Amino acid sequence: MFVTDQLGSFTSNTAQILVCVSLGVAGYRAPMRATALAVAASFAATAFNIADPGMALTGNMWMYSVLLPVFPAVLGSYLRSSAERLEEREVTPDALLAAGGVAITVLSTWTTWHSGTQPVWVVGLLAVVGGLSLGIARRLPGLVFLLQGVLLVSADTYLNSAVNTCVILTLIAIGVFSMRVVSWAWTVAAYVTGCLLTAIAVVGDNTEVTPFRVGVLMTLVATPIAIGRYLGVRRAAAATEKLVAEEAARAAVAQVRADQLAERERIARDVHDIVAHHVGAMVLRASAARYAAPDGPVADALNDIRETGHQVLQDLRDLLDLLRDPDRQPDLLANPADVVRESAERMAAAGLVVDLELDPATDQAPLIARTSAARIVQEGLTNVLKHAGPGTRVRVSVTPAEEGLDVEIRNGRPPTAIERLPSSGRGLAGMRERVRTVGGTLSAGPDGEGGWLLAAHLPTHTRVSPGSAA
Template identity: 90%
Template sequence: MGLVRRWPVPVTLYLAVLLVVTDQLESFTSNTAQILVCVALGVAGFQAGWRATAVAVAAAIGATAVNIADPGIALTVNAWMYSVLLPVFPAVLGAYLRSSAGRLEERDVTPDALLAAGGVAITVLSTWTSWHSGTQPVWVVGLLAVVGGLSLGIARRFPGLVFLLQGVLLVSADTYLNDAVNTCVILTLIAVGVFAMRVASWPWTVAAYFAGCLLTAIAVVGDDTDTTPFRVGVLMTLVATPIAIGRYLGVRQSAAAAERLRAEEAARAAVAQVRADQLAERERIARDVHDIVAHHVGAMVLRASAARYTAPDGPVADALNDIRETGHQVLQDLRDLLDLLRAPEREPHLLANPADVVRESAERMAAAGLVVDLDLDPATDQAPLIARTSAARIVQEGLTNVLKHAGPGTRVRVTVVTAGEGLSVEIRNGRPPTGIERLPSSGRGLAGMRERVRALGGTLTAGPDGEGGWLLAATLPARLPSGSAA
C-alpha cells in the first residue's frame, strides 16, 4: 500500500491476486485483502485513466466473486451484484473526486443556510411521529433525520458527497423505516438537483440521473407494484425535473461568472491601455525634450567652450566657464529627467548632498549677478533626506525666480534652518534695481514649489515683503503625511 499512490493499478492487480490466493488458502487475510483492494481501486479511479481503471476493476470483480462464492456453490444473483458493486463503487468515487464540482467562489452562505433549514424542517416535521415505529432506537432515527436535513447545507460545496449520503439514508429508510421513505426521496431529489447545478460534466450528470432513478425506484417500487411503461416514464420524468432545474441554474451561474470575468478583463485592458498611452506620451515628451532642449543646450555649451580660447583670462573667461559648467549640469539633469520619463517606476536618486546643492546654487546665482547671503544651519544635515532634498530644490527655484524677476544686482538672503524635526526655508530679496531685463519665464516655478511642499504636508507662502522686495517662505515636515506616497 505504500506504493499505491505511485502505481495504483499494478497494486490493485497484485492485491486481486493476493485476494484469490488467500481465499483458496482459507486464510482470514482475505478479508484484509478485500478491503485493501477497494482502497486501491479508489486511488486508481482518482489517478489513473479510465482504461487502466477498467482493467483494475475487472480483475477486482473476478477476485471478489471468488472470495464471496462458497466452495461448491454457484454464484447467485445477489452474490454477483455484490461482486460487481463492491469494486465499482470505490473506483467511481475516486473518479468523481478527480473531476467533481469546481470550488464554490461565492461567499454568501444564505442559500446554504436556507437549504439546511429547509432540509431539517422537512425531515423532522414529516417523520418525527414515526421515529418510534422502526427497529432502531428513537434517538438514532432522530439523529439521522436531523443530519440528513442539515447535510443539504453543504450540498453546494460537496454535491457528490451529499448525494451519496442521501442515497444511503434512502436505502436505509426503505429497509428499516418505511414511513420515512417519501421524505428521503424528496431529499435525494434535492441533492441530485444541486449536483446537476454544481457539476458541469454531462457524463457525471447522466450518472447521477440514472442513480437517482435507481434510488427512487427502490423507494417507490414494492413487491406488489405493477410496473408499467407509464409509471416508468413518470418516475424518470420525476428525477429529470430537478436535473433540468439544476442544469439551468448552473448554466445561468456559469454565464454570470463568465460575464464578470469579461468585465474584469475589460477593466484590466482599459487600465493597461491608459498606462500604455501615458508611457507613449511620456516617451514623446522625452523625445521632444531631447531633440529640442538638449540640442540647444549642447550647442550653447560647445560655443561657450570654444569662446574660452579667445579670452582665456578675465571676467569674460569666468563667465564663459560658468556657462559651460552650468550647461553640463543642465544636460545631466535633462538625462535624469528623460530616464524618469521613460521609466516612471524608477525612483530618482539624489546623487549630490542637498547642502552642497544649496551652496552651489547660491554661488551660481552670485556669479550671475545676484548678491547672495546664505545662512545654512549645520544642524540641517540631521533632517530627513526628503526634507533636505526638497529644501535644496526650493532654494534653486527661488533664486532663479529672483534672477528672472528682479535681475542682477539684487540682494538676496537665503535662510535654511531646522524647525522641529523638519526644515524652514526663507528667501528674501530686496528692491530690484531699475531698468532690469527680465528673462523668459513659464510661470510654473511657484506652482511647482507649492505642489512639492503640499505633497510633503508643508506650507509655502510667497508675496511682497512690504519694503519693495519679495519673500518666499516654506516649512517642510520631517515625515510624509499619512496616505501620501513619496
C-alpha cells in the same frame, strides 16, 4: 486476500478494507484503464472473501462482490474530476436550500419517527442532517448526493414511511449535482444512480413493473437533471459574459493608456524640439563668446552659463524620459548634499553671498527627503537671485529635526535697487507641491527685517497628504 482468507475473518476483512482504500487511491490517481483492471481483479477476490465454505454465491453476494470494489474506485475518480471550485460567495441560495430541506424532512416525517426500530432522537437527527446537507450541495455536490443515497437506502430498510421524503431530497441533490458538474459522463452516471435509488424506493415485492412505470420513473429522475443542466449552462454563460466584460474593460483602459502615452510622446517631442533647441543655441553662443573674453568676470559668467546650460539639457532629457515612460521610477539624486553645495557655489559665482550650513547628520535621512531638500535649496536660491539680486546675503541651512529635515533659506535686504529677472511665478507653487507630495509643510514670506524667509519641514516617513495646507 486469497492468502488472508485462510488466516481468519478479522485478517481477511482488514485486507478487504485495504483493497477498497487502494481502489479509491487508484481511481483518484491512476488512468481509467488501470483503474478498470484493478476493479476487475478485485471482483473475484471480494467474492472469494465473502463466500463461506460450502455456501453457493447468491445474487446478493454477487451484488456485494461488484459494489465493494466499484464504489471506492468511482468515488476516487469523481474526486479527481469533480465540479470546479465555486467562486461565488453569495450564501443565500445555500441558506434557502438548507432551510427548505429541513422543512421538508421534519414536517413530512416527524409524526412517524417513533414507528421505526431506531430511537426517536436518532431518526430526528438524521432527518435534520439530511435536510441541512442541501445547504452545502452547491459546494460539495458529489458528497451530498452520496449522503442522500445512503439515507434513502436506510429509510427503505428501517423507516419506510420516510422513503418518499428521501426520494425528494435525492432528486434535489441530483439536480444540484447536474448543475455543478459539467462532465456529461458524470451526469449520465448520476442519472443511472438516481434511477436505481428511485427504483429501490418505489418498487416493492408486489409492484408490477411495466414499461409505462419505467418511463415515468426515468422521466422523474431526468427532470431535475435537465433543470440542473439548464441552470449550469446559464451560470456558465453569465460567467463567460462577465469575463468578456472584464476583458473589454481592460482593453478600454489599455487603449486609454496607449492614447495617453502617445500624447505624452508628442508633448515630449515638441518640448525637446523647442526648448532643447534654444538652450543648445544658448550654450553654443556662450562657448563661442568665451574665446572672445578669455579672462575676467565676463569669462566666468560665460563659463557658468555654459555649464548651467549643459545641466539644463541633461535635466530636460531626464524629464522627457519620465514623460515618455511614467511607470519608470525617476532617477533620484545620487548625492543630494553635493547638489546643495553645487547650488550654493553656483549662486555665489552669480553674485549672492551664500552662508551654507549643511549638517552631516542629514546623510542619515531617507533619500527622498534629502532629494526634496536639495531641490528646494536650488529653487530657493534661484528665487533669491531673481528677486533680491547679486550682492544679497543669504543663509541656507539643512538640519535634521524631529522625524524629518528642516530647510531654511533666509535672505537679507537687497543692497541696491535691482532689475528683476523674468519669472514664471511657478517656483514657489512648485516647491509647495513638492513638499505637500511628501507630506511636509512649507512657509514663505517677509521676515520682518526687510528680507525673506523660506522654511520647509520634510518628514522622514513619507506620507501623501494632498489636502494639507502649506
